Amino acid sequence: MDLQLKGKRAVVTGGTAGIGQAIAAALAEEGAQVFITGRSRASLDRAISEIRSETAPEVEPAGVVADLGTRSGADELFRQVPEADVLVNNLGIYESKGFEEIPDEDWLRIFEVNVLSGVRAARFYLPKMLARNDGRIVFIASESALAVPVDMIHYGMTKAAQLAISRGLAEMTRGTKVTVNTVMPGPTRSAGIVDFIKSVSSQPEAPEGVREREFFEKHRASSLLQRLIEAKEIASLVAYLASPLSAATNGAALRAEGGLLRSIA
Numbered sequence: 679m680d681l682q683l684k685g686k687r688a689v690v691t692g693g694t695a696g697i698g699q700a701i702a703a704a705l706a707e708e709g710a711q712v713f714i715t716g717r718s719r720a721s722l723d724r725a726i727s728e729i730r731s732e733t734a735p736e737v738e739p740a741g742v743v744a745d746l747g748t749r750s751g752a753d754e755l756f757r758q759v760p761e762a763d764v765l766v767n768n769l770g771i772y773e774s775k776g777f778e779e780i781p782d783e784d785w786l787r788i789f790e791v792n793v794l795s796g797v798r799a800a801r802f803y804l805p806k807m808l809a810r811n812d813g814r815i816v817f818i819a820s821e822s823a824l825a826v827p828v829d830m831i832h833y834g835m836t837k838a839a840q841l842a843i844s845r846g847l848a849e850m851t852r853g854t855k856v857t858v859n860t861v862m863p864g865p866t867r868s869a870g871i872v873d874f875i876k877s878v879s880s881q882p883e884a885p886e887g888v889r890e891r892e893f894f895e896k897h898r899a900s901s902l903l904q905r906l907i908e909a910k911e912i913a914s915l916v917a918y919l920a921s922p923l924s925a926a927t928n929g930a931a932l933r934a935e936g937g938l939l940r941s942i943a
Contacts (some may be wrong), residue, residue: 679922684709688804689762691715691738691746691795691830692769694725696868699817700909701766702739703729703943704917712739713759715751715769719743719834726876747771747925750767752798763802764920767796767840768818772833772870773904774878780832793843798848807856814920817844818912821935824862829878830898837862842932848929857928859919865898867906902937 689706692698704728706712720815730737742758745751746769753788770792775784796817807813819840826834841860848858864870872916876882879889880898894904915934918924933939 679923681708681917681923683764683917683921686763686920687713687761687762687871688766688797689713689715689759690766690768690874691755691799694721694741696870697863697866697912698766699723699725699729699770701768701818701916703732704910704913705764705766705920707733707741708739708921710920713741713742713762715742715744715746715755716741717745719882722769724867746795746799747787749798751884752795754801754899755799757804761806763807763813765799765803765813765815766818766916766920767799767816767832770818770820770836772874774827774829774874776829784809785832788832789839789880790837790895792833793839796840797843800843802860804856805872806848808851808854811855813856814924815847815858816842816916817841817858817918819844819860819862819931821862821864821938822932823931824939824941827897833858841843843933845929851928855889855925857919859924859929860929861912861916861933862933862935863907863912863921864901864903864938865893865906866912871906884940898938900938900940901935905936907936909935 690702693702694716702712702714726739817840820837822834823841825835842878844860875893920942
C-alpha cells in the first residue's frame with residue numbers, strides 16, 4: 679500500500695533508538711524526508727546508518743543534535759527544520775521509583791522531557807500546518823496513561839498529560855485537513871526496557887526470555903500478547919496515522935499495547 683508520504687517532511691523526536699528509530703525508518707521507507715533528533719552526533723550517525731541498512735542505501739534521514747528536554751534544544755530544532763508536514767512527538771524517559779522516593783527535581787525533569795518537548799514542537803509546527811491546511815501530529819504516549827504503574831507514577835502522569843494535550847490540539851483542527859492523534863504502545867522491545875525488566879526480575883542473571891516471561895506474569899499479567907512488542911509493530915501504525923489515508927482518524931487515542939488494557943472504551 680502506498681501511504682502517499684513521498685516528499686513529506688517528517689520530524690521524529692527521540693529518533694535514535696527503539697520506537698523512534700523504527701518510526702523514522704518506516705516513514706523514510708515510504709519516501710518521506712525524515713529529520714530525527716538526538717542529544718549527540720554519534721547517536722544520530724549510528725541511527726541514520728542503521729535506518730539506511732534497514733531500508734535502502736539512498737535513504738538519508740537528517741539528524742539534528744538537540745536536547746528537546748530544554749527550551750534551547752527546541753529552538754535549535756526549529757532553526758534547522760522550520761517546516762514539517764508530519765510531527766511525531768516520541769521523545770520520552772522513564773524510571774522505576776517509589777512515589778515517596780521521587781523528588782521535585784525528578785517530577786520536573788520528566789515533565790519537561792515527556793510533556794513540554796511535545797508542547798513546544800506542536801506550538802511551533804501546528805499553526806503552520808493549519809495555515810497550509812495540511813499536516814499530521816502524533817504523540818507517542820503509553821498504556822501507562824490509563825494503567826498507571828505504582829512504581830512509575832510520575833511517568834504515568836506525563837503519559838496522561840499527552841492524551842489531554844493531543845485531544846485539545848485536535849479540537850483546534852476542526853474542519854481542516856490537519857489531524858492530531860496519540861498512540862499508546864505497551865512494553866516495547868528496546869535496550870532500555872530489557873534493562874528495566876532485568877532490574878525488576880527476581881532472577882536478573884536468568885536468560886532474557888525467562889526474565890521476559892516473569893515480567894509479564896508478575897507485572898503485566900493482563901497483557902493478551904504476553905511478550906514485548908516489537909518497535910516495527912508500533913511504527914507501522916504511526917506511519918499510517920502520518921499518511922493522508924488516515925484523514926478520518928482525528929483526536930483519537932489508539933491502543934497498540936497488546937491487549938494489556940481491559941476496558942473497552
